[in-house]
Amino acid sequence: MATERTLSIIKPDATARNITGKIIDKLETAGLRIVAQKRIKLSEERAGEFYAVHKDRPFYNDLVSFMASGPVVVQVLEGENAIAKNREVMGATNPKEAAPGTIRAEFAESIDANSVHGSDAPETAKEEIAFFFSDDEIVG
Numbered sequence: 001m002a003t004e005r006t007l008s009i010i011k012p013d014a015t016a017r018n019i020t021g022k023i024i025d026k027l028e029t030a031g032l033r034i035v036a037q038k039r040i041k042l043s044e045e046r047a048g049e050f051y052a053v054h055k056d057r058p059f060y061n062d063l064v065s066f067m068a069s070g071p072v073v074v075q076v077l078e079g080e081n082a083i084a085k086n087r088e089v090m091g092a093t094n095p096k097e098a099a100p101g102t103i104r105a106e107f108a109e110s111i112d113a114n115s116v117h118g119s120d121a122p123e124t125a126k127e128e129i130a131f132f133f134s135d136d137e138i139v140g
């Protein structure tokens with residue numbers, strides 16, 4: 001197993017409910033280490049660029065408005081198998097299908113307001129980390 005880095009976003013529904021600490025606790029308990037973190041507000045343009053891979057999907061406009069609707073906490077997480085591990089701790093996209101104990105099972109409100117984002121593969125992780133952080137902002 002290799003040490004990996006992945007991009008995590010704590011979404012606006014979670015910052016609005018003041019539960020970033022509860023989510024971070026789940027990530028750290030799973031063995032993921034926060035090596036970069038900032039709280040920001042995405043413009044619709046930035047959110048649209050971030051989720052450009054979904055631009056032809058029916059949920060794209062709602063997703064972009066939601067991601068720009070309030071503050072988010074963006075993080076780089078590091079650990080063994082960090083990409084898959086983070087996806088496991090997050091749980092399924094739809095909280096109704098998320099395994100018990102996962103972040104989305106415990107905290108997500110809906111498939112849209114589902115509390116967290118996580119990169120889905122090594123190539124996207126690399127791109128998404130570079131989208132938000134310069135090398136000197138990441139301290140391993």
Ligand code: RTP
Pocket residue numbers: 054059063092093111112113114116117118119120
């Ligand atoms: P994310 O990218 O946010 O980590 O979520 P994901 O990989 O689990 O899901 P993805 O397929 O990449 O979709 C991105 C986000 O779009 C919203 N979505 N809505 N209404 C729908 O059918 C639908 N499908 C996806 C979700 O908020 C999802 O997190």
Ligand code: MG
Pocket residue numbers: 118120
């Ligand atoms: Mg995704």
